[in-house]
Amino acid sequence: MSNKENASRREFLKQSSLGLGAGITGVSLPGSGKDGLAENKKLPREATVVSIDLLGWPDKTTEIRLKRMFDRMDDIAGLQPDIICLAELFDTMWVSEQRDIADIAEDEKVPGPVTSRVAEFARKHSCYVVCPVLTKKDGRYYNSSLLIDRKGNIAGVYHKIHPTKTEILSDQAFKGGGVTPGALNQPVVKTDFGKVGMQICYDANWADGWENLRRQGAELVLFSSAFPGGRMLNYYALRNNCYIASSTGQDARIIDISGNNLDVSSEFVRYAWRTVNLEKVNVTTWPTRDRLPEVFGKYKDRLGIKVWGNTGVITIESRDPELKVASVLKEFEIPTYAELLEKETEVQNQYRPG
């Protein structure tokens, strides 16, 4: 779905909702199905992000695995997600039946058997889905994440940059072949709600892939993994100024740009979700703190301001469709977190001898 079409869908839902009467406007009904209430409440740059974990493995067959995953996806469909992230190799990881890599690797242009089913879900629910499967391209195999768009088309492909040694070396992890490491400078994908990037599992041990995504302006990184990543992901979110949706073999999380967890899956609910606002920035406690009273005074609840304890980070988001955070920062001469560091570095370099 194009930006325009998606906007139209949102507009239609808004009108439908208003038609229901003012009496229920503002009532929060997550999972309210197709009545459009959840969507109606969204700001222009908000996106509902869902990540689903894989816990409950091992599974005997891929078919059993897929059923388990599609059941979870169906569970959250009522949230009207804009994007769903699934775990690394969600169709084959910790599945007992052993199949040759040539049998399971899917095409990167024409959806294969697993991707087709995910694409069908994406189309039906008009959402993006990160579909992590083994792929084959030009005779090589990759540990990949295919980004399926709202129409069920493949909108982007990411190849895991840092596979483990056992994945790479032929026959050590996959029967019949090894995985080729992905290129170091892979592109971000433009969706109708913002720029997204992908990372997979062992990638979390290197900063280069994350930094590459930051340089391209990624606002959300979808992390599909076997292992959870723990504090490493919280660090990457703050350092790279992006939300992270992580779907792993153990947990699912939505991480704020400030590096704090917004939602985590739990024992009896194996998914995490949050409507995240991309019209939001990180700023530093200093000098922002001194300017807050004036900012509060002028913009009141048109801004969402959160001081994250003693971390030195404050987030500012716009809660008003007409208000851009950048214009507020400019008005009050508040640099973003990244701008402040850049400016300070410049002064330091200017005065450092030698």
Place this chain on the structure above:
Amino acid sequence: MDYNIKKTNRLPREVWAAAISIKGLWPVDTIERRMKDLLARMENVFAFEPDVIVIPETIQTSWVKETKSLEEIAEDEKTPGPVTSMLAEVAKRQQCYITAPVITKKDGRYYNSSILLDRKGKIAGVFHKVRPTATEIVPHKYYKGGGITPGALRPPVFKTDFGTVGMQICADASWTENWRSLKNDGAEMVLFPSQGPYSNTLSDHAWLNHYYIVSATGEDARILDITGDVIASDGEFARWVCAPLNLEKEFLHIWPQTLKFKDIQKKYGAKIRFKVYHPENWATLESLDPEIKVRDILKEYDLPTYDEQLAESTEVQNKHRLG
């Protein structure tokens, strides 16, 4: 009290680190008062016989009301000035290393520094804050009479009798290169005098570089493990911390090493300690026996450290990556 009785039954690489917060002690009117308050608070940790004590940034000026020019307060980096001398006395008496975070003057320039005093009260090394704030640097914006010069991008490390230490100060926490440089030069522990606490950020530097961090700030005092975990933290009723750190400890990736952990534990029993960090897939292995070196165990079981594993993985990845 006789402070010359040193601890017995210590492990060979066990270090007792202390940090003193000045929370509740500011603002104060004079430098004299600040030092009196600080020295009184420091006494709390003497009973632990610390090997090193860290105190907060620019101890003679942070939230001290009397304003003096930089010229008046800056201390020499070779011959201890008034504040450094006071702390050197303590270092000598307690036979421990102490950070003396003061403004220093060298070759006509001012630095926001941390002077490392050794167990005899002598200056063992000086660190210049690498990343002062712009307001500190630009003359007269923050300090009466001048500005601070940023320290070298490759900060020094210092060999002490317990290990290799580095230092960082306050805003240095917002950058990563200066911390990585210390790791590359072999730092096992970083001493962090600061005004601000930099809560999560410090933990990140610890796990990113696999060294201990001892932090003393205007808000808190903490000791962080090589994994970023908080080992000790001050609180309402004790604005200081002192705890043992074991430098005979290694940082590992658990996969596939974890398959051998059971055998190692069975052989070495209580002489070693594994701690597994499941979400991050990390582990630490430390020796609790004076005769056992962690490196020997890793060699015996053919286990790489985390850094060695990543280096090997990177090599294999680069070899198989196209283009």
